[in-house]
Amino acid sequence: MSPQPALVTFEHLHNGLGIGVDAPRLSWTLPSGAVAQTGYEIEIERAGVTETTGHVADSGQNFVPWPFRPLTSRERADVRVRVWTPGRSGPSGWSASASVEAGLLHPSDWRALPVAAAWPENPDTDRRPARVRRDFTLGRPVTRARLYITAHGLYEAEINGRRIGDDILSPGWTVYGERLRYYTYDVTDHVVRGANRIGAWLGDGWYRGHIGFDGGYRNLYGTDQSLIAQLEVLHDDGSTTTVATDSTWQAAPSPIVFSGLYEGETFDARLDDAAWSIPGQDTTGPWTPVTVHHRDPSTFTAPTGPAVRCTQILHPASVTAKADGRHLIDFGQNLVGRLRITVDGPAGTTVTLRHAEILQDGELATRPLRAATATDTVILPGGLFTWEPRFTLHGFRYAEVTGWPGELDETAVEARVYHTDMRRTGWFECSNPLVNRLHENVVWSMRGNFVDIPTDCPQRDERLGWTGDIQVFAPTASFLYDCTGMLDSWLRDVAAEQLPDGTVPWYVPVIPGGPQWTPIQPGAAWGDVATLTPWVLYRRSGDLNLLSRHFPMARAWVDLMARLAGPDRLWDSGYQLGDWLDPIAPPEDPAASRTDRYLVATGYFAWSARHLALSAAELGDDEAADRYSGLADEVAGAFRDRYVLPDGRMTSDTPTAYALALVFGLLDEPEQRARAGDRLAEVVLEDGARIATGFVGTPLICDALTDSGHVDVAYRLLTQTECPSWLYPVTMGATTIWERWDGLRPDGSLNPGGMTSFNHYALGAVADWMHRVVAGIEAMEPGFRKLRFRPRPGGGITWARARHETPYGVAAISWEQNATGMLVELTVPAGCEAVVELPRCTPVVLGAGDHRLDTTELDQLAA
CATH class of the missing domain: 2.60.40.10 (Immunoglobulins)
Incomplete structure (x- = not known):
């Protein structure tokens, strides 16, 4: 064949x-x-x-x-x-x-109406979710059946006693008033000729649940907890039966007594009947008519990326029995998910599961969770019972189990890992095991925070789509996983939330956030997600339509910065976060960095204007390309005039200031760039090669050092183990990236700040440098149609390898140093070509296929 x-x-x-x-x-x-x-x-x-x-x-x-x-x-x-x-x-x-x-491409395709429980409810205090269902009869054989479904809140559907799909927390979190996602399921094998029953569990979710910080908010999108479902069955004679949510459905309280994304879930199994969705077999009730709510099908949208699913199961690394009957479980890995337990106990026995990322004095450290109680409770029905909560997620490594009847066997508990079910596309490994663990921590933090939207953290009372975090992390994310469809969906919500003047919110979807975040103000690095993230996704995927779709959002953001800066092209006013979480910033003021926040703002203004010009050129808009390229030049000139001193130093003599100026191309003369690079290396070494940068500087500093001739200093930073550094948390047992460099201090105490997450991917953006410089693989053209292999060894690392599944196939590099040079094995995808730049060798161009190179032989050929 x-x-x-x-x-x-x-x-x-x-x-x-x-x-x-x-x-x-x-x-x-x-x-x-x-x-x-x-x-x-x-x-x-x-x-x-x-x-x-x-x-x-x-x-x-x-x-x-x-x-x-x-x-x-x-x-x-x-x-x-x-x-x-x-x-x-x-x-x-x-x-x-x-x-x-x-799917259903037009609003007129929808007959389904939102249906909810009709009993009186105080949505602020009475939070018991409902189940809804309907019986129906099919008179002819079934050829095909599809279920189109969404909810105000969350749903899990069943037909004839079988769950539909394996996704959770659907339909996810979007700007519901503009975009309500629906899913399509093939349910041909679930329905039968004759009697059928369709039903769904409902949960509050983001729609009306407790979300946000500062105590949280409820009912942000509405007070109804409604199902919107349309089952369409095609018969053998070509006729169609449609069963849509309407006033004929019924509702009853579910055995979920309470459910919240932050709080956890309480389930009374004595109130359940597993046959509730099987026609004519259950004994639960009473079932009462539903209330029908308003709908706007023009907002219904099909998914552009995968749903949230279980992607891995972890078993306990250890189970420790406490003297008071509690059990402490360590899963050996900080993760995002929930527990599934199998327990045998008398009816009415209450088993409580609490979760935390870290231990303090041998107990769960729950202070960093703030108001997120992260507690699941099940009341047993009697006999052997397996249970997992439905409408909650927790960030944890450790779990405390209270009320377990007898001794807890480690086979009775498992941690199920959940995140958006993205396809893995990138891998990295090198000779330094601590660096490998760092990279693995980055992967785990991405998994834990890509839960329908890209969140900042998965454990405390926040879990928001912070624009600055993903802006700096997108290059790493798009190498490790095929996340373009997911992030494209989220960027559509960013555009929906963008203010008429062009302001991009701090986080999307927008919820109230107290006086610091409300009303929304424009902020550098965070708002620049509008220009920089679409560009990154285009370069990685080759999807020009995506770039075009988000260009108006990007243009509005740059035009706003131009108005705020005025004729002098300096953005030196307004509220800015600057180099957020600089290590010297006090716990109570994370924005108090050593770098001038307006230097950061003006630098980002130039960088975004430059990328808007590049985007316009790719889209064939020459007029806009010229205009914004000229604007970028003007801003860069203003930046130099204000922030670069005559002796070549900068007004903020900090690593972030030099790194930003170098990477963003704001220094126009080689001599000026050389002085800045030399000074950057000096200030890094003056700090003992420890991290002195925050959210803005950290993703840039290794590239700035590398490109200015100080790759050795970049490796000093990467391999540093003293605090603050990337490897310090690794030496402290971290299995994810921390929000603060000293989240756990050398004496084992917790950082006292109110923001102390142990799963925060932003500072893991260094992995992009590891892929491109340590391993040496990067895209030169959109979609990796042309790529470059350019490893730059250092830091005592003697071998490295990386692999990336590009849109054209696998690209890979594996190199190892030997006594005379370097042996390199390369894979170039079909339809692509690669430029290979090895140390002390003349660059070569290779076509598709597998290649093996020896730098000693290349040196001899060049000679």
């Missing part, structure tokens, strides 16, 4: 069921052994009719435009591709068929 391309994917989805566009773009990777593509043919089969493009002479294989009649709502198609490659006389074999099916 001829080699064939991989399965076609649609937009950023690997499962095309319920896609929200009528002409999804297509992507594929080439057959094994192919080096390039000269042409392709796409075939589509729908409703028994086959169409083909015929041979298309084109090398494109990433986001290829849909070449057929657009899909209509609910329409399904099977798509496959074959390609022509150099060295073959004919086409490859056909890829396997990939299925795509449109």
